[in-house]
Amino acid sequence: MKYFALIIFSILTGLISTAQINPLFVEQTARQADSLKIIARQTNNDTIRMSAFRDLTLYYLDFNSDSALLYSKQELPIAEKLNMKLWKADAYDLNSVVLSNLGQYPESLKMINAALAIAKDESSERNIWHINKFTTTGDARKARLSMLATIQLDKGGLYRSTQDFEKQMIVHKECLETASLINDFTIITIVQLNLGNLYRDKNMQDSALYFYNESISNSAKCGFRKYASSAYNGLGEIYMRRNNFQLARQALDSAYSASTQLNNQGELASYNSLMAQLLSKFNEPDSAIVYANKGADISKQTGSVRNIIKAYGVLAEIYRKQNRFDSAYKYLELTSITKDSINSMDKMKQFQNIGFDAQIKLQELEKERIETKGKTRTISMLGGLLVLVLLALILYRNNRQKQKAKLKIENAYEELKSTQQQLIQSEKMASLGELTAGIAHEIQNPLNFVNNFSEVNSELVSELVDEVDKGNTEEVKALANDIKDNSEKINHHGKRAGDIVKGMLQHSRKGTGQKELTDINDLCDEYLRLSYHGLRAKDKSFNAQMKTDFDTSLPKIKVVSQDIGRVILNLINNAFYAAPLLPKEGFKDPAYRHIPTVWVSTKKEPDKVLISIKDNGPGIPKEILDKIFQPFFTTKPAGQGTGLGLSLSYDIVKAHSGELKVNTKSAGAGWDGEGEGTGTEFIISLPIS
């Protein structure tokens, strides 16, 4: 059934598309309309249904607005759903005309504008379904322009209905241009007729004649003769006004044949009324009355109030001329009654127009708003652009400055780094200088002995030879003993110098010692004794107390005992060095007798072993506290310290994953009582595992 419908539809539209008339204006016959109704009812194909509803709308448009509305209302949602652009525009257009015919002008205007928007959009030319509906050429652009011209034509009609003749003129001229572009004589014919009517109403006779004649000739060209009778009637009326009755009669004769041919009752009524006027002027009142009555009758049938008035007016005029005042009065009264009704209709129209005007105003406002919005948008966009450009410039400048600054900072940083390196180096060198001085002293002293004793020895050997020659055995023995003692001293001081160099190298030497389980208490005890006796041996005046407090629960831990021993020794040596030192300011209590003391203690904590080495010396001044672990830093007089002890110790403890901390209370205000609680405490913290 579906296919059958499709075939029928194709045949119908096929027939239509062969005509030269704009296919949009081709109306269906009553039989075709019946077929279309069947098709619309039976097919499931949306496009075919849409097309059928469309043609049915057009079929009913001129004589049954309600039916036209019914079909147009069914067409529209399908067109919207399928979103076939030109079809949608056509649906809006037809809806607009239907609504206009029903006096719903605001809605009509909305529809026509929607249609116009689509038809003006070139993208509507894409993928036109059944293009033959819009043009016989198959050209997409022509199809769109054909639709556009049609919509412009209908919009002009809408303005005519609302009696806005100026707008009608503008839109119709636009329509004429569009239609001329595609040589669409169907539309040209219609729009020229409308323009003719417009000029006729304004009594611009030359223009009216021109457009009527143009319309008639174009109508003949394309074979679209539907409105030809209307143009002829128009011509007749103009010629009548010009008292050119012969041409008027010719035009009206043509109007008659055209209107009867096409069974155009409205134009036939107009023709009769015009004929009545003409005959009345020819002083043929009886014939005139016949025509006028005929016109009135037809108009009554078609319900055209204006034509009725026209006919009654003609009758009243004829009777007045014949001095038949009763009849004249009767028709004048009828005219005025009818005019009243038409006035009320006009009032209705005016009432409708309020909505229409409001609609137009609304549209203008909207347009203005959009324009203003556009302007505002343009201005704000320009402003925004300016701001953006400024921002970009600022950012660019900032960025450049940043880049420059970055470069500067980087350079400065590099400089700083190299300066720091140099500083470290120079500090090292300075320390090294001091160290060198110390080393000089420590080495020059033994060297002094080595040089001099060896010289003495060579002298003694010469003396010895002399004494041998003399045979002085006692003296020879004594000299030999001296030489032996001296060589021992040379050896001793040579070794001493060697030890100093060895100690110096210790700092740079890498530890090769293996970690072994070590009793820290034993280690501390051992090095404490070593340090104490070493110092005592070196300096008999050295005297200090040493106190120990070893935690007997201390577990053995894995350390490189040689290294940790060195740390402990170093710290104990430092403590023994510091303990006897006196505060610069002296003791506040003159009665206080300072007993230099060194405390060595150990303590077990859950996961570590603490070794504390504490003295009651003057403490470390704040200003140098952060430097004490730096290599080559020393407060000892030149040659007495390398400044490497604490630095080395720190590195060793670190290598054991431990910590070396210092607590100190500098001498001064606090140094006025007992030694306990003042001085310096170093704490070595070593992990148990």
Next chain:
Amino acid sequence: MKVLVVDDEKDIKVLFEQRFRKEMRNGEIELSFAFSGEEALNFLHNHDQEAVLILSDINMPGMSGLELLRRIKEEHHVPPPVVMMITAYGDADNYKTAMSLGADDFLTKPVDFVSLKEKLKAIS
């Protein structure tokens, strides 16, 4: 000539005794030794005006040679003993300080006994 030698190095005694073996035997020189500044001051207090020449090391624990020099020049005015400073540091600072404190000469280690002997001859 009585000479007091001050140095914390104990072996200095043996060295000087051997170096001045002949001079001591001849009675030209009489050597005394002190191993610290304090000891040297004590000696000078106890043996007033005895030492004509003092040879002192600068770098010593406790009282330094320079401090000793200052004290000697302060306390022993008439006749002032000749004080010669001996140091391992041949640096300008020590030299200047020593000279400003009134040192009569400045020697560096290792001591050149030949030149020392000539200086002693010049004094006596």
